[in-house]
Amino acid sequence: MYSLARPFLFGLDAERAHQAGLKALDLAFRSGCIGLVAGPRPAPLPTRALGLTFPNPVGLAAGLDKNGEHIDALLALGFGFVEVGTVTPRAQPGNPKPRMFRLVGDEALINRLGFNNAGVEALVRNVERARRDGDGLLGINVGKNKDTPNADAADDYVYCLERVYALADYVTVNISSPNTAGLRELQEEQSLRRLVGSLREAQERLAATHGKRVPVLVKIAPDLNDADIDAAARVLSDLEVDGVVATNTTVARTSVQSHRHAGESGGLSGAPLMGQSTLVLRRMRARLPESIPLVGVGGILSGADAVAKMAAGASLVQCYTGLVYRGPELVAECVEAVRRRKESPSGGTAGRA
Numbered sequence: 001m002y003s004l005a006r007p008f009l010f011g012l013d014a015e016r017a018h019q020a021g022l023k024a025l026d027l028a029f030r031s032g033c034i035g036l037v038a039g040p041r042p043a044p045l046p047t048r049a050l051g052l053t054f055p056n057p058v059g060l061a062a063g064l065d066k067n068g069e070h071i072d073a074l075l076a077l078g079f080g081f082v083e084v085g086t087v088t089p090r091a092q093p094g095n096p097k098p099r100m101f102r103l104v105g106d107e108a109l110i111n112r113l114g115f116n117n118a119g120v121e122a123l124v125r126n127v128e129r130a131r132r133d134g135d136g137l138l139g140i141n142v143g144k145n146k147d148t149p150n151a152d153a154a155d156d157y158v159y160c161l162e163r164v165y166a167l168a169d170y171v172t173v174n175i176s177s178p179n180t181a182g183l184r185e186l187q188e189e190q191s192l193r194r195l196v197g198s199l200r201e202a203q204e205r206l207a208a209t210h211g212k213r214v215p216v217l218v219k220i221a222p223d224l225n226d227a228d229i230d231a232a233a234r235v236l237s238d239l240e241v242d243g244v245v246a247t248n249t250t251v252a253r254t255s256v257q258s259h260r261h262a263g264e265s266g267g268l269s270g271a272p273l274m275g276q277s278t279l280v281l282r283r284m285r286a287r288l289p290e291s292i293p294l295v296g297v298g299g300i301l302s303g304a305d306a307v308a309k310m311a312a313g314a315s316l317v318q319c320y321t322g323l324v325y326r327g328p329e330l331v332a333e334c335v336e337a338v339r340r341r342k343e344s345p346s347g348g349t350a351g352r353a
Contacts, residue, residue, distance in 0.1 A: 001037050002327025014100035014109065022070050029073035038328040041078040042335035045342075049293045049315040050170055050215040050243050055135045056080035058306065058334045061297045061318035062141035062172065062219075066117045068126040075136035078331045083318065084123065085141030086174045089159045091119035092146055095179060101261040103270070107301055107325045108256060111249070112266030114179045115143050120163045127167045137169040141219070146180055153186060154198040161199060165206045165214055173199060176221035176248035178267045184221055189231040192218075196239045215242035220284070222247035222277040222298060229280060233287035245295040245318075246284050247277040270321035274299025278312050285313025301326060303337025310338060 005024070009017040028037045035041075047057040059081040060074055068084040075082055094116025101110045117123070123140070132138065142160035144153045161171055175186040175195065186195055199216055207213040218241055220232060236244060249267025256262050256272055277298025285294055296314030300306050301322040309317045317338075322330050 001039075002329065006327065010102065010104070013098065014102050014111075015097065018064075018100065022065070022073075025073045025077075026070055029076050034073065034076045038077045039332060041076075042332040043339075045080075045335055045339050047080065047316065050217075051213070052137060052169060052215070054080040054137055054316065056335045057310075057316045057338055058331055059083060059139070059295070059316060059318045060323070061320040062086055062139070062174065063111075063113075063320055064323070068123045068130070068140070071127065071130040071132065071138065075132065075134060077328045078335070079136055080335075081137040081139060081169070081316070083139035083141055083172060084127070085117070085172075086115050086143040086177065087117050087120045087123045087140065087160060087164075088115050088143050088145045089120055089148075089156050090145050091117065091122065099266065101264050101266075102324075103256055103259045103261055103268075103272075106256050106259060106270065106272055107321070108268055108270030108272050109321050109324065110261055110264045110266045110268050112179045112264070114146065115177065120160050124163055124167065127164070138167070139170045139172055139217075140164040140168040141172040141174050143174045143177065143180070144183070150182055150185055150191065154195050157195065158198055158202045161202055161216070162206065166210055168214055170215040170217060170242070172217045172219050172245055174219050174248070176219050178221070178223075178249060178251045184223075187220060187224065187228065187232060189235060192232060192235045193239070196235060196241060200239050200241070217241070217243040217245050217295065219245035219248055220280070222250045222273060222280050223252060224280060226283065229283050230287055233284060236292065237287075237289055241292060243293045243295060244284055244288065245297060246281040246314075247273075247298045249273065249298075250276060252276065269298065270325070271299055271301050274301075274305060274308075278308060281309065281314060282312040300334065301330070303333040306334035307337050307341050310341060 045056040062083040095114035144156035293315035296309030297318035
């Protein structure tokens with residue numbers, strides 16, 4: 001079915017296609033036709049990570065559903081978990097349009113959306129309305145407002161954490177988007193230590209208040225050098241963060257420099273990101289204790305890509321751009337590829353959940 005819809009969607013501006021695709025998905029879900037769009041749901045592949053049991057280890061990365069408006073329809077595609085956001089304390093429009101570009105021959109996207117969202121209160125209302133039938137889990141990705149200085153960033157992140165804590169199965173802290181000026185500076189060792197320290201204090205306080213401990217993960221960039229990765233791993237280990245999402249999009253253009261959109265600013269995702277993001281994942285896995293699981297994301301366009309992330313040390317994986325190019329069939333393909341890896345004599349899980 002997606003092969004029929006893709007030429008129409010690719011005839012639209014990338015951001016308009018994004019919105020049209022989500023509306024069509026919602027319509028299919030409400031009319032009971034989601035199976036025609038997504039195909040057969042993957043058989044369960046229970047996976048234990050972050051102290052949670054996921055129905056399968058293949059999730060949707062943040063960015064597709066920034067305001068949590070399409071949770072039920074997205075879970076119906078067969079994802080084991082869906083991550084919504086990035087959400088900020090206050091609504092903000094993001095960067096000027098156009099701000100999304102397809103690099104079709106490279107199976108890639110460049111986006112400079114800039115945390116465009118309706119604010120955390122709107123997301124909370126949407127999550128509360130979601131039925132969330134079935135056993136798919138929900139992650140909520142939080143960020144800071146563009147006009148909040150880095151010195152005050154912890155206030156924004158803690159505020160969002162407080163608002164979404166009771167509704168989320170886990171929360172991801174996004175300090176790695178290249179589309180908010182200065183945001184990636186929060187990955188520097190001392191800034192990261194202060195921010196994560198504030199969040200860990202808030203997490204423990206919220207756990208006592210709500211009677212449950214919601215895991216908090218940190219999402220890192222693929223553009224960190226080896227020394228940066230080592231420093232980040234020290235901080236995340238010392239502060240006993242619950243997990244790491246590796247990685248966000250890249251500002252590098254080496255593999256797409258001949259494309260007409262290569263000069264567009266923003267984060268590059270899709271197939272060209274696979275190698276670098278997996279290298280960062282592998283190095284982070286080698287530097288972190290086994291008690292801290294990793295979520296592998298960046299460049300997954302096939303089941304083999306999902307398996308490669310697992311082999312590099314991921315306990316869970318996420319897709320986004322691959323869904324744009326491959327459609328919903330990618331979800332089941334990835335689940336089945338991971339299943340075959342786990343069932344093979346030389347397979348098994350990578351890392352300890």
